[in-house]
Amino acid sequence: MAINFDTPVVVNREQRLGTIIAWDGSASELSDLSEYSRKSCGGSCGENKRKLCEATGPFTQGSCCSEQMVECQAGQVRDAVLIQHSPIGCAASQVGNSLIYRVGMAMTGKPVENLRWISTNLKEQDMVFGGVERLEQSIRDAWERQHPKVIFIATSCATGIIGDDVDGAAGKMEAELGIPVIPLHCEGFKSKHWSTGFDAAQHGIIRQIVRKNPKKQEDLVNVIKLWGSDVFTPMFAQLDLRVNYVVDLASVDDLAQMSEAAATVGFCHTLSSYLASGLEQEFGVPEIKAPQPYGFAGTDAWLRELARVTNRVEKAEAYIAREHARVKPRLAELRKLLKGKKGYVSTGSAYAHGLISVLKELGVEVDGSLVFHHDPVYDSGDPRQDSLAHLVDTYGDIPSFSVSNRQQYQFYGLLQRVKPDFILIRHPGLAPLASRLGIPAAPLGDEHIALGYQGIINLGETILEILSRRKFHQKLAGHVRMPYKKSWLEQDPYSLSN
């Protein structure tokens, strides 16, 4: 279905893609139920038969929201300012975001600086009389202090409730200042999964920043990333392609030239689906429709599709052959060292599919995994992007494949089912719980670590490193008590009731 860029409000993931945040079963069952033909689940609940049925839990222990994802996308554009039209509490995560931004700037050789953001700091009185005046004043302050090329406005639950005319204020201030002032509608309560916030930021960028009359650059490829290390530049140089990294740490000019690129890729469909599809729909920039670049099968197919679209087939084939020959000897050694080891992946959805592929290449057993949500389809609707089906068809089933939006109370029981030797985790909030159970975790702060051929080796080395600390975690487990009652811990994580 075409994305509607005529309205400033993004359609949330559950409406667009049928996204769910709770489910329990095997990877193959979830893949079958998510088939791109969207077969009926056969249930008798009377729901729309195209909907993937979702598990329910007794409560939500802790999570994240769309507004926070806007912070980590629009808030990390270098020459922009993000205004959070919200109570100050919504901005609590900016302390961590600022650290990530500073580290990212240092890693990419740019001058280290703090984030540029302002909270309108809504109070009780604003909830009664409205906060538009505060918003307009904050936009003027941002302009006077920073002279940014763009000002983003993130909405919040509070502004959604009181119904402030954020679009009206943005239009007025855009005319006054002469720069794009972009409302991003990301009220936390409007979507049950935070990844809608990625889409909200990308929606505003496509509408108001991307150049409308592009002059094509045939060797430029948009790479949708977060803060990961620069693995794409050397890889693409082998194909005579240049990288345009977006959205985090990008400049406004980098974002504007996205319409001029020859193709768009990403490290994870969860993050890149909306922006890549939108660029193809609005500007004819092809999205690379292939499995994600993890493991040999995924990386080969991804490179071949990129090469086909950019007319670089011979160069890609030569690169693929060289890389296979280069990494296979070390891979053979790693497989011996990791034989019999059991891993568990706990990350965002499509990224987890990629990481599990790499574990399987390393010969690691994966009997269980937890993904933070599940999109039955991505925005392109193209089956070549069905990353879960690619995982199951290429590497086999995962018997305990759970969907949960980072609920600690479920995580304990899920780990007990499979008792892994280690876990891979991206959002580190769950790692301390695993440590209490004696299980070491690799917090994958650099999201590119497992990508491509070198990524297989990188991940194998990382696992060896964390396994060397297993004894420490086991000692720790022997000296800590779980905060849960025995009766609670004995229940199935998806049927907890008291």
Ligand code: SF4
């Ligand atoms: S937008 Fe809503 S859910 Fe998000 S931090 Fe603010 S109050 Fe919480």
